[in-house]
Amino acid sequence: MDATVILARARRLQANAGAVCALAEELRAQAWTDRDIVRQQVQRRAGRRIARLARGGSSAFELPKWTGDGLKETRERACPHCGDRTIAPRGHVRAVDGVVKAMYLCQDCKKGFVLVLTLLR
Numbered sequence: 001m002d003a004t005v006i007l008a009r010a011r012r013l014q015a016n017a018g019a020v021c022a023l024a025e026e027l028r029a030q031a032w033t034d035r036d037i038v039r040q041q042v043q044r045r046a047g048r049r050i051a052r053l054a055r056g057g058s059s060a061f062e063l064p065k066w067t068g069d070g071l072k073e074t075r076e077r078a079c080p081h082c083g084d085r086t087i088a089p090r091g092h093v094r095a096v097d098g099v100v101k102a103m104y105l106c107q108d109c110k111k112g113f114v115l116v117l118t119l120l121r
Contacts (some may be wrong), residue, residue, distance in 0.1 A: 071103070071113050074116065079109060084104060087106055100118075
C-alpha cells in the first residue's frame with residue numbers, strides 16, 4: 001500500500017466516524033426528549049403513582065404514619081358526615097392489595113375521613 005491509499009482510507013474512516021458521532025448526538029437528544037415526554041405523561045396521570053403504591057412500590061418507611069384508623073370510610077368523593085363535596089387531601093395514603101385509602105378533610109364541617117379507592121386490574 002502506498003501513502004495515498006492509506007491517506008484516502010484514513011479520510012474515509014474519519015468522515016464515517018464523524019457521521020456516526022452526529023447520529024449518536026441526534027439519538028441522545030431524542031432520548032432526552034422522549035424521557036421528558038414520558039415524565040410529563042406520568043405527572044399528568046396521578047393514577048399511575050397510586051397503582052404503583054398499591055403494587056407495593058413504596059416501602060413502609062417512606063410512607064407517613066397512618067392515622068386513619070377509626071375514621072369513617074367512604075367510596076364517594078364527598079364528606080360522609082355532611083355530604084359536602086369540598087374536600088382536601090391530608091397527605092396520608094395507604095395502598096395494600098389494590099385498595100388505596102387516602103385521608104381527606106371536609107372544608108365545610110372540618111372533620112376527617114378516609115376515601116377508599118379500588119384500582120382496576
